[in-house]
Amino acid sequence: MTTVRVTHARWSALIAAAYTTMGLNLMLALAMSPLLAMLILTDPVSTWPVLAILAPFCAPAVTAVFSVFQMQRDGESAVVRPFLRAWRRAWRRATMLGALSTTVTVVLLTDLAMLSMTTYAPLVVPVLWTLLAVSAAMSLTAAVAVVNSRRPEVPIRRILMPSLILSVRRWPASILSLIVIVVQLVTFANAPALAIGITAAPVLYLIWTHAQERA
Template sequence: MRLLARLPYDTVFNTVYAALKINLCLVAACLPLLATLALSGSSPLQSWPFYTALSALCGPAAAAAFAAFRALSDGEHHVARTFWTTYRTAFSRSLAVAAAAAAAVIVLAADFQLALGSPFGAVTPLLALLIALVAATTTALLAAEAKPTWKTTLACAYLSIRYWYLSLANLAILGILAAAIVAKPAIGLFLLPAPALYAVWANTRHLTATLH
């Protein structure tokens, strides 16, 4: 009973409530992509270049969620306001980062498909690593709120390679989240995004600590 009395119920409730609000904000911000996935009759894998390009719209949403996590860790519980303020102010920057990453992934993935089963099949591991590096670098740029210059991009790429285990963990978390959204939309959209992205943000904050 004494242990139960010591549990910080207010803190737990506020954290869970904040996570739910962030999930709803993410759903609203990514609605164009989600609506297209729901209404399209084709498999995302069959039309992967189109969905990869459209996923650039999730860049501002991810940057806003990372800012909300930062505010929450500082004791600010008005996460929805922080989310939409950051979404508005960082929209152009984060969309440019995500769009450039989507374009790079489309080119690399197309080359990967062409190389499979061809005399150039030996380059497929390198192409796969480059795709992973683009995803890790993009995540670092969005989480660090860094201005997308060549210097910061190269720094984030270097740090993503140096702390490869954190980058690998982030990619695994994002992959599981994407699979959950496709397989179980209700759970994947309304329960998992905030915890998953928080873990990604926490890893990336350590990864990019030297940029601040």
Template sequence: MRIKHETLGTVFDLVYVGLMTNLLLVVSCLPLVAGLVATDPARSWPLLAMVAPLCAPGVCATFAVLCAFSGTGNNAVARTFVAAWRASLRRATALGALATAALVVLGVDARAAWGHPVGAAAIPVLVTAMVLITATTLLALVVIAERPAVRLRDALRACLYLSLRRWYLTAFSLAVLALLEALVASRPAIAFGLAAAPLLYVVWANSRFTLREALGPIPG
């Protein structure tokens, strides 16, 4: 059997886009990656929380690369990534800072309530709020990747509504994101070297389907 040149080209493009996107994502998240590798996250989490918002533009840029490749087959990864990173820098970083601060506050409150009578009522509420913040932030990063000029307030309002309306899609995206986080914690080399782009593609595609009413069809 002969393999068509188009098929080989598609396979090479997929491999190149995946590996190059992983590399650029690591570079854009270098402070967080270095902290995860060089320190004990259980003890250094305040420092990691401070640098975590810097990863938001890199995640937006990753989503932009995946969108461009899925829509038009554009494999100019570096150019697309850098352009999207610059375009989303201010809004994505602000969103990442807001989400991180809220999650830290809620997480500390949940830890303080653990083992106390008030925890039976407070912890489920706090955990639900943390899940909603994570889901809304994830969808908002997808919006910012395609609409860098969007007002953050408008994006958050629409994403909160759609994350609740299509809760089953939200649950799937969060499960994939949790898998990526588990890989980062246990096998960072595999996570950042191989798994990040494929798993983020699943998250992006699922989130893009959730947002189709707001963003319309994929360009191209």
């Protein structure tokens, strides 16, 4: 019978990964607590205008998580302080990106709701869903680009077009990221505690990895 031995280095890596996951999940929950509370305690169909207002302010937390991943790849071991530094450094551009993404999403979903029951639905609905997917993929790539940018003064509009081109050009990675997001949303709808406390950081890590492949 073969005995599997876990080396000290592997144990250390597992403990570090667990620490990073728990720390980032906690920071995400705190930074996004108003939006999460509204999603859990209210009916999103009725309160979507409030959700649309709160959503852009969650974008800096996402970019901060991406920044922590990048710093840990370069040898950083801490979680909380790097997260807070990254949040402060990118909050303005990340919030602008979140506002743009939220606006496009609201417009497209509104059009879907209005046109899905019309005679134009077979032609229009697939186009709108495609635009929604492309917008989401572009936003994710742009969020990683905000983190990777060495020049914080670069305006967000100069990041969007390259992000759009990369998202379309590397469409397999974009599709994988979108699938991961859908799975996370389904998990949140059925088990919010699991989605917030366990899977949030790993999901963002997968998205960050896919975005690095597109870069």
